[in-house]
Amino acid sequence: MSSISIRELKLNFGSVEVLKQLDLEIEDGEFLVLLGPSGCGKSTLLNCIAGLLDATDGQIFIKGRNVTWEEPKDRGIGMVFQSYALYPQMSVKGNLSFGLRNQRMARDEIEQRVSRAAEMLQIEALLDRKPAALSGGQRQRVAIGRALVRDADVFLFDEPLSNLDAKLRSELRVEIKRLHARLANTMVYVTHDQIEALTLADRIAVMRHGIIQQLADPHTIYDRPANRFVAGFIGSPSMNFLDGNLVRNGSAAAFDLAGQRISVDGYRANGGDLNGGGTAVLGVRPEHVTIQAQSRPDQTIEATVDIEEPMGADSLQWLRVGDQQLSVRKRADVQHEPGSTVHLDFDLAKASLFDANSEQRL
Amino acid sequence: MSDLAVNAPAVAPETDVAAPRGPRPTRALSRRNIILYGTLIVVAVYYLLPLYVMIMTSLKGMPEIRLGNIFAPPLEMTFEPWVRAWAEACTGLNCDGLSRGFWNSVRITIPSVVVSIAIASVNGYALANWRFKGADAFFTILIFGAFIPYQVMIYPIVIILREMGLYTTLSGLVIVHSIFGMPILTLLFRNYFTSIPEELFKAARVDGAGFWGIYFKIMLPMSLPIFTVAVILQVTGIWNDFLFGVIYTKPDNYPMTVQLNNIVNSVQGVKEYNVNMAATILTGLVPLVIYFVSGKLFVRGIAAGAVKG
Structure with missing residues (x-):
């Protein structure tokens, strides 16, 4: 069963067509990377899946349910942003539990989920700190934790590592991969970094001008690119x-x-x-x-x-x-x-x- | 000399002991400093002199004032003019001083400030974060309102208030102040909320917070500087307002500024300069205190609200 199914999705900003008739099936438990240069529509597509942007036309299914008109909170997703987007006035614990408190979940349950996520991401010692007192890597861990506590079916990552320095980036990359191996959730990951794409993905969707140029596993993308754009975009030094x-x-x-x-x-x-x-x-x-x-x-x-x-x-x-x-x-x-x-x-x-x-x- | 030699690095030649090292010495009386501080002092004196004259005059008795030495400090200091200005000065039939006007102004200012800021902040938040249909048109109209000279609208508002039965009442004036504060405050709040990263707003939506949830739990706690600016703008603006106060209220409800004017400009009897000075300082005290208390926050908020258009 496919976890996310996108059918003939179209999105226009005014007269600009950002996504054109996009079809995409994402398998259950798959790690799919949306890769492309800036302005190719990859983040837009992710925002559509999250429900933060309304599609102009087409349908989005998550776990077999048509969520095209659903609010983000009702889609069973967790999302991690590039700028971490932590609520600055709340402690780490407050950040992690904000979504659960909005659902009016029982206090014990919240407590339990927060401590489980904190343990998984090794941020137990930071729970009472404010985001301002955290380093970049710690902030992004908290942001991942916020998606984790929601027990979401689908994790959406919007260039989560772009704001980190090279060393932290590779550390967290491995950690995200480990997390996926452990949770086996469906993950959709947007990046313009081909190394991240090649190392993390089960399949990569290379996008340009709102169209998926090639959708395949990393080896196929690397060895048998479907067209000259994909060939030139992937690989460093380039082809x-x-x-x-x-x-x-x-x-x-x-x-x-x-x-x-x-x-x-x-x-x-x-x-x-x-x-x-x-x-x-x-x-x-x-x-x-x-x-x-x-x-x-x-x-x-x-x-x-x-x-x-x-x-x-x-x-x-x-x-x-x-x-x-x-x-x-x-x-x-x-x-x-x-x-x-x-x-x-x-x-x-x-x-x-x-x-x-x-x-x-x- | 021997001490110096010990402290100097071993490799340095002896002549380098006196060579430049550490912070560059500055001369206190350099040309630059003289011009800088000279200008500042002259300007400060220029602006402070009237205040000085006012305070001195308000502390003198009338006989001493008639001597004409406006810069001289009082020979016999008296606080009687201050007491008279606050509690005894006459306007028309009322002889209970400025205190009546003060309390009227308080009753006008507080609700006007609260109502206008509450509405404008929600407006700004909706315009910045929830791009509803017609948002741009709404915003354009609102800003357009800020450019129409408000004298044009005085008479229509008189009619509207009369029809609503609110003419000459304090609540009528509160409504007028709230409406006239709306364009500039909405602009201020919209610009501030636009400068808050959009991803924060998106994250809150994924976390299941709604329109009011995001406003109260995410946006408000981050907006102290801009609220301070709005409070200062509104308190000083409304407190200092004269025109609306004199048009839309009646003598019993006159705000402090109108009453001050009536005291100072009264044509009966002797001009009591000391009482007038005391009354004027009393009226200006509220905005002055607000500025001094929140000066730093004000500058920060102005900068934050002005950056993005």
């Missing part, structure tokens, strides 16, 4: 895109890059026609290219060495092929003389070919 042509090379198809050809035999096509010829874009991640000293016919491409960016464990080597640039990830201790010629071997099994016009994966 190289090389313009060229698909040509016939004897009986097999090949990719022609400024006169040099490589065979596309190993390529895992999405059902696209590789033999049809025409212009195409080869997308390949820096770690899927290796620098060779020797050339091999139909396998390697000649390139000129440019600058190098050291990145600690490894380094990023920039190269030129004709008038196009690309980067290759390599071991930091291997040096190449700038201006010298090397041979590049592409791992076609992990590369992507996109139609130059539609930008869809072939």
Whole structure:
């Protein structure tokens, strides 16, 4: 049974279409990440699920119940915000219990739930403090706790880690993952940080311009992006895109890059026609290219060495092929003389070919 | 010399002992300071001198005042003018001084302030957080109201109050003050509530708080500075009001300002300058006290309310 079901959801702000005919099924207990650049509609979608924004058209179901017209409090959700949104005048305990007090829950029950959530998030010692006396990480724990005590079916996270520094972010990321493993609730998590998306998600929905570009598990998103946008958005350092042509090379198809050809035999096509010829874009991640000293016919491409960016464990080597640039990830201790010629071997099994016009994966 | 050498870092050359270190020394009588404090003192004297003359005059007897030395301190200090101003000065047939006007003003100011702020804060909250249909039109009309000179509306309001049977009553004046405070107060509160992060409001909605729940439990406790500003604006404005007081009430209900005017401008008998001065200071005392008590909060609130449009 799907936990959240969104059907033909549309939302307009005035004349601007923020969400366009959006369909999405989220499975029970799934961790779904909504990922996209700012302005893509991911937070808007989350606010619609929460009931904080009214949909222009379409339906939202949570646990099989049509909640399109329900108030946020009646939807069985807990929500965590980017700015923590803790009530500054209340103690941590007051913050955690505010929702329960609004439900007029019995005092014992409130007490019990608050202490359970506090224990789970290790904030028992902070219960009597005001939010102002907490660090950023502690505040976000309290904010998560506030969602936790509600015993919600669905947890909604709106960029919860964006206000934290890098170290805390990775700590809390692990903690959220652990929490999900323990509670097995459905979680919808909005972020623009691809690392968060790749590490946390069961499935990622990559969004742009109010449309879901691809909905798949992290591996598929990373290895077989549905189009050029997803390919460029995911991965750091980002994917190289090389313009060229698909040509016939004897009986097999090949990719022609400024006169040099490589065979596309190993390529895992999405059902696209590789033999049809025409212009195409080869997308390949820096770690899927290796620098060779020797050339091999139909396998390697000649390139000129440019600058190098050291990145600690490894380094990023920039190269030129004709008038196009690309980067290759390599071991930091291997040096190449700038201006010298090397041979590049592409791992076609992990590369992507996109139609130059539609930008869809072939 | 030897002491200095011990304290100086071992590597530093001896000539560096006197070299700059720590906070830069400042001269008390620099040119900048002279100009700065000189200007401040001159301006302060300019503004305080009238107050000084008023206080001195109010503490003198009439014979001493007739000597004409307005800056001289009283030779024989007397508080009689203050007593007369408060309890005995005559306006028309009443000879019970300003005390009657004082209590009228209290009875006008307190309900006006409470009612106008209560309504305006809810208005501002609704406009900032609950974007209902027509909210923008409503807000525009309200602000437009702030730009119409209120003299235009004096006579229509007289008619309205007469029809309601509230003309010349204190409650009528309270209503008038509450309405005229509405545009500026609503603007003030709306701007303040807009500056409170929206996510806080969203979180409260998810937590199941309704319109009033969010207002009382979340917004109000965060709004002390802006409420202080509103109270000061309203108390001083309403207390100092003369026009509405003289138009919409009758002599028994005149606020303090109107009564002060009647005392000072009375044409019968000798002009009692000392009583007039005492009466004027008494009337101005309430806003003055409010300013001094809440000055810091006032500045904070003004800044908070003014930032966002």
